[in-house]
Amino acid sequence: MRVRNENGGLTAMAVAGTYVVLLGWDMPEATLLAQGVLGFAVRRLRERDGERIWLSGMKTFEQVEPFPVPDEPVTSFLHPLQTFQWADYSASPDERYVYTIVPMGGAPGALVLGPGVDLAVATERVDQGRHAVFFNRGAVASQEYARRFQNRPPDDVGPSAFNWLSRGLVEGLEAFIGQAAQGDALEGAFFEFKSPRIYTALKAAKARGAAVSVLYDGDSQGEGNDKALEGQGMDGMVKSREHAGGFAHNKFLVLMQAGVPKQVWTGSTNLSVNGMFGHSNNAHIVRDDAIAARYHQYWLLLDSDQTRKPTATQDEALSPLPADGSPLDALFSPRLGLQALDWYAGLAAGAKRGVFMTFAFGMNSRFVPSYDKTDDVLRFALMEKKGTGRTYKAQAAEIDRIRRHPNVTVAVGNRVELNLFDRWLAELDRIADEAHVLYVHTKYMLVDPLGDTPTVVVGSANFSAASTTDNDENMLVIRGDTAVADIYLGEFMRLFSHYAFRESLQFKDATSDANALLRKYLVPSPDWIHGGGGAGQSYFRAGSDRALRRLYFSGQ
Structure with a gap:
């Protein structure tokens, strides 16, 4: 509103x-x-x-x-x-x-x-009817966590810390699963499938008479998923996806009621301790028969466990690029080429007043021209890191260059490391040792979110080439829903402001021993x-x- x-x-x-x-x-x-x-x-x-x-x-x-x-x-x-x-x-x-x-x-x-x-x-x-939107707290590295729980790991604190960090996201997934009754079915695909808490919810659905079928990544996460599933009583409900061209990176669940696809749970949240409670993640329920039917067909394709090219060929037929003005659409990966990534980049380039994007592991070159310009369009980028791998130095230099434009603002995940920095408390950076991501894991784009016809793109895919042509991925495209856009914009700015400040401390050397205790006061005149x-x-x-x-x- x-x-x-x-x-x-x-x-x-x-x-x-x-x-x-x-x-x-x-x-x-x-x-x-x-x-x-x-x-x-x-x-x-x-x-x-x-x-x-x-x-x-x-x-x-x-x-x-x-x-x-x-x-x-x-x-x-x-x-x-x-x-x-x-x-x-x-x-x-x-x-x-x-x-x-x-x-x-x-x-x-x-x-x-x-x-x-x-x-x-x-x-x-939270539940709008057609849409329901969830964001976890996404900030274990925060002053509020440090104040509330004395910066102790959640395992030491207990349920109160996990509930605060979940912020309704995990409970929302449990409620989604809880709808499945006799004669219904749940069809899922997850990259990390390592949560005994969600196993319990799925087993309860099966006990009620619902069919449960979950695919999980059997490659990079295969060993970890298999270990987590040992002794959990999930036999007959799970299956490893073995032949994906890249990562089987989806995180979605389809609810079938009386044999008809009715609802989809999707987003960025891996079902692991860090995914649900540590770094930032979101989930989105959409209740639309046509969209649910397409996700059901996509799940059947993944369940057939074909290799990349036949999967990509069928994905493109199942999810062509959205038509102009379509209020709700879905795009699935892998795809044969990068046209979908170019389509996303075109959305960003077409922003009239503002574009807000999360880039977990660097900015793909197709988006750089959209950000690399000085004009009156606000361009925000929230990142886990500036780049990855052997090209990190070049990627980081490019981010540092484009952020010099006065209308471009970039924030990279960080934390307050020293206790008592300007009255601040030192912060945790993770809740479990096995953490490949510490801060920002969401994957969404907002184009002109405060306009009359905002666009929200959200799902499991990083805006990258690999997520488009190699990985199993899914994205929703939502147009013209101002309530959904308002929710996403608020959550974006919450974490953007949180991490922009923390990153700025590194620029200013504010956390050095010499500067950490210097007081920063208000300006006592209108010169502020x-x-x-x-x-x-x-x-x-x-x-x-x-x-x-x-x-x-x-x-x-």
Whole structure:
């Protein structure tokens, strides 16, 4: 849900997903300076019970609080937010809130509230009916985990840590499986299939009279999958996919009811401890008979366990490139050529205001031209790492080059390593030793998500050549569903902001012993809008990342 409002020269917009509400605002530069605005406070009213809170930040005015308590957020009512973009990550699905954005004038310690803007929103339900969207917490490397669980591994904490990290994703899969009853069937294909918890749910479905058939990768993950399945009582329900041209990299489950394909569970989540609870992952349920039927046909093809070329030939017949304007479609891999990857790159290149993509293991060269340009289109890339293998150095150099464009912003997974960095706590980077991915594992693209006809592409495939021509993969293409786009955009910005800050610490050498304990305070004048009087980039420099974000997220 999106809401925009204006008052007294202040323009603001809220974009409400399920667990995230994005907030953006703007005021004319001259007004900010004339009124001596020192930042903005944000108040949240929850309509259900009348609870009122002021959203918090981490920085303080040195004149008011020179020695703030380690790891304790501070209220924006006393220490306003010196930015034009913020988010509430503590929202709950299907709730009504009113956010009030207030410009704060006066002086530190004696702030004066200006005329604010109210934004009344209803957060989205996790289950939208046709679509249901799940994101795990995806940030074991976080201050909140460190605060809540003293940075202890989840195995040491117990179910409360796993539940917090799951954030409803694993429970959603269990509920999906729980629908299968007598005469129904579940047909799945998974790269990593190593979860006793999901085995239990599937065995319960079989006990209810449902047929269960799961394919799993028998090549690179074969040994690990086989070991995990030993003694689990899954005989007759599982089968190894042996002849994939590359990785049998899917993660999907089809629900057949009375012999008819009805629902699909898909996304990026491997069924392993790290996949479900450690690095960032998502899942997406789609309830559409035509799409479910195509996934059923795709599963039958995979079950026949043919080699790459015959599989690719049939995949292209089953899932041709989507027609222009198609509201819901699916693309399956492997494919004979790279036309699907070119099609994705064309979507990115055609963005009018913004493109937001996750690239787990580097940016394929087909997407570089879309990012390698200076214009008024915001281009965000969230990455696990800048590249892989022998070409890593060249890939990293290219990312560092294109991120110099003022409208291109890249974030790479990282964590706070030193305890007490500017009142922050050291963070874990994994919950299990066997971790090939630490931070970012999602695979999705958002094209003009705040427009009237957003495009969301999401599934199991990295936007790469191997995922297109070699691996077993699946992707959904969703057009024109603003509620789905709002959910994905909120989750993208949640993790993007999380990791962009952590990566920036490496640029600034902020975690060195000499700099780690230096306090970073709020600017005690309106000069914060210009980077503290020359210390950084101005929010009002035309074409800059900050200026473009100020306009885009305030709905202008």
